[in-house]
């Protein structure tokens with residue numbers, strides 16, 4: 001995923017959820033913890049409330065001049081409650097908040113992915129703007145070679161927003177904020193990776209996320 005930094009003062013609360021255990025938010029610029037919540041192993045539907053609580057505490061922990069926020073959330077963390085809250089925070093006059101939150105690969109997303117034309121998948125670039133390529137396992141001995149088969153494109157990215165929002169059957173994202181866009185990344189799975197049935201069927205490993213980034217830049 002490419003992370004865009006509008007300026008150097010951008011603070012990045014990152015949410016990490018470890019299974020059903022602690023929920024932590026830390027500042028991506030400085031790796032300082034901002035907020036956290038210890039939860040019982042049996043935690044269930046209270047996840048949204050926990051996300052909101054930790055988000056609020058993390059923002060409060062940042063000094064106001066640094067509250068130009070890029071909020072990222074690992075895993076399929078997107079819920080109506082969290083996205084609605086992030087959307088409301090981003091809409092406040094004079095505030096700046098970009099979110100990028102993991103999204104579940106469900107039935108409608110799988111259907112949309114099967115309709116993405118091959119040329120719509122673009123090679124993902126890293127934060128330096130470079131394509132991350134790696135050597136194939138069976139690459140030749142010449143490390144700087146130009147053999148196509150010796151290099152693996154690390155990942156490709158595409159936007160699913162139009163496919164989901166402009167479906168003849170209706171807007172599949174109608175109950176989500178209009179500014180929310182959805183992206184998918186696909187990469188060749190590493191040997192031994194856990195894949196869903198859909199992924200083992202078409203050979204790619206997918207990760208999806210939603211963002212309110214207005215530009216064409218993938219979130």
Ligand SMILES: [Zn+2]
Nearest residue numbers: 140145147150
């Ligand atoms: Zn080669």
